[in-house]
Amino acid sequence: MKKTLIDFEDFLKSNDTSIFESFHPYFQDAFWEMVVNGGKRFRPSLLFSVVLAHRKEKIKDSFYIALALEVLHTYSLIHDDLPAMDNSPLRRGHTTLHIKYDECGAILAGDALNTYAFHLISNSNFSDKIKVEITKSLSFSALKMLLGQACDCYFENKKLSKDKVDFIHLNKTAALIASSLEIGGIIALLDENAIKKLKFFGTKLGLYFQIRDDVLDSTSVESIEGKPTNNDTSKNSYVNLLGIEKAKETKEKLKNELLLELNTMQDNIQKNLKELLQSY
Numbered sequence: 001m002k003k004t005l006i007d008f009e010d011f012l013k014s015n016d017t018s019i020f021e022s023f024h025p026y027f028q029d030a031f032w033e034m035v036v037n038g039g040k041r042f043r044p045s046l047l048f049s050v051v052l053a054h055r056k057e058k059i060k061d062s063f064y065i066a067l068a069l070e071v072l073h074t075y076s077l078i079h080d081d082l083p084a085m086d087n088s089p090l091r092r093g094h095t096t097l098h099i100k101y102d103e104c105g106a107i108l109a110g111d112a113l114n115t116y117a118f119h120l121i122s123n124s125n126f127s128d129k130i131k132v133e134i135t136k137s138l139s140f141s142a143l144k145m146l147l148g149q150a151c152d153c154y155f156e157n158k159k160l161s162k163d164k165v166d167f168i169h170l171n172k173t174a175a176l177i178a179s180s181l182e183i184g185g186i187i188a189l190l191d192e193n194a195i196k197k198l199k200f201f202g203t204k205l206g207l208y209f210q211i212r213d214d215v216l217d218s219t220s221v222e223s224i225e226g227k228p229t230n231n232d233t234s235k236n237s238y239v240n241l242l243g244i245e246k247a248k249e250t251k252e253k254l255k256n257e258l259l260l261e262l263n264t265m266q267d268n269i270q271k272n273l274k275e276l277l278q279s280y
Contacts, residue, residue, distance in 0.1 A: 001045065001048060001049065001052065001272060001275055001276060004048050004052065004059060005041060005044075005045065005048070007060075007063075008041065008044060008048075008063055008066060008067075009041075011063045011067070012035065012036065012067060012070070013036060015067065017031060017032050020112070026101055026105065027105060027108070027109070030097055030100075030101050030105050030106070030109045031109045031112050031113065031116075033094075033097065033109075034074050034077065034078055034091065034092070034094070034096075034097060034109075035070060035071055035074050035113070037091075037092045037093070037094045038092040038093065038094075039070070039073075039074070039092055041066075041070060042177075043066075043069040043070060043073055043176060043177065043180040044066035044067070044069055044070055044180070045276050046177065046180040046181050046184060046202070046273075046276070047062060047065065047066050047069060047180050047181070047183055047184040047187070048062065048066065048184070048272075049181075049184065049269065049272035049273050049275075049276055050181060050184025050185055050187070050188050050190075050198065050269055050272070051184050051187050051188050052268075052272055053188070053266070053268030053269040053271070053272050054188035054189070054190060054266075054268065054269070055187060055188040055189060058187055058188075061124060061125040061126065061187075062184075062187055064120045064121065064123065064124035064125070065120070065121060065124055065126075065134060065183060065187065067120055068116075068117040068118070068120040068121050068134075068138065069117070069138070069176070069179075069180055069183070071113040071114075071116050071117050071120070072113065072114060072117040072138065072142060072176070073176060074113055075109075075110040075111070075112075075113035075114040075117075076110075076145060076149075076176075077091055078091075078096070078097055078106055078109060078110035078113070079106075079107070079110045080149070081096040081097075081098065081106075082098055082103065082106060082107065083098065083103060085149075085153060097109055114142070117138065118135060118138075118139070121134050121135055121138070122135075126187070130186060130187065133186045134183050134186055134187075137179045137182050137183050137186065138179055138183065140175075140179070141175040141176045141178065141179035142175075142176070144170075144171040144172075144175035145171060145172055145173075145175055145176055147171045147172075148167075148168045148169065148170070148171030148172025148173070148175070149172050151164075151167065151168045151171070151172075152168050152172055152235060152236065155168075155236055156234045156235055156236075157234050158236075159236070159240075159241070160236045160241075162241060162242075164236070165236045165237075165238065165241055166207070168236060169206070169207060169210040170203065170206070170207060172210075173206045173207070173209060173210040173213075174202070174203045174204075174205070174206025174207050174209075174210070175203075175206070176206070177202050177203075177205055177206035177209065178198075178199045178200075178201075178202030178203040178205075178206060179199075179202070180202065181198040181199060181201065181202040182195055182198055182199040182202065184198065185198045185199075194266070197264075197265065198265075198269075200261075201258070201261050201262070201265070204254065204257065204258055204261065205258060205277075207254060208251065208254040208255060208258060209280075210238070211238045211247055211250055211251045211254065212251055212280070214237040214238045214239045214240075214247060215238075215239060215244065215247055215248055215251060217237070217239070218239045218244055219244070238250065258277075262274060262277075
């Protein structure tokens with residue numbers, strides 16, 4: 001897994017973005033900047049965990065799909081940081097695009113990354129059938145992400161019930177994480193039941209990560225997280241809804257459920273996912 005991620009980083013940095021060469025003073029740089037500025041590469045890692053377990057020979061071809069996941073996720077972060085949403089000055093330890101350049105450029109860089117994700121899929125080395133299935137999964141998860149974001153923004157400063165907070169984050173955060181595992185299963189040619197199992201696990205994993213992120217936002221410092229902390233006071237976060245101790249308890253309960261679910265998976269996938277998730 002670690003070797004694959006190193007190879008993926010090399011692929012990412014060598015990727016051709018000459019499509020955006022123009023007389024614009026910064027757009028080509030802004031388009032790629034937030035992608036290469038770090039990040040955990042968590043969604044690509046989920047995909048690689050499944051592909052390495054069942055179709056290792058397709059790992060290099062999967063780089064295009066992994067990059068599609070990463071650039072679509074990065075687009076969502078760029079837009080999430082905009083003044084109309086979180087108005088954040090920092091992301092991944094770097095100045096956000098609307099601060100470094102301007103708001104218009106940041107919006108358009110995010111739009112370009114969103115579109116570029118599907119350009120990458122269409123140019124990947126897979127059959128048309130697999131490319132269609134990948135596109136269906138990623139586009140549907142992106143739509144769910146936007147629905148969650150819309151609800152999250154609209155209901156700021158309005159306390160919601162837990163089922164509605166769950167709805168927001170199952171869409172906003174969990175859908176793309178679930179899609180990463182589902183797409184891994186599609187590339188690995190797993191059967192329908194195995195793919196459904198991965199998607200179910202990914203959905204619960206996404207909820208776990210949201211609660212974990214909410215707890216970290218309340219307890220960490222900016223220099224460690226690489227973004228502003230204590231920034232969710234007006235949002236329907238799990239800490240605001242449940243309190244810090246109850247949020248931690250909910251996180252631990254989800255973690256135990258995930259470990260039980262993980263133990264029912266096929267051996268190779270189980271091994272790879274345990275290795276990936278250990279540090280979380």
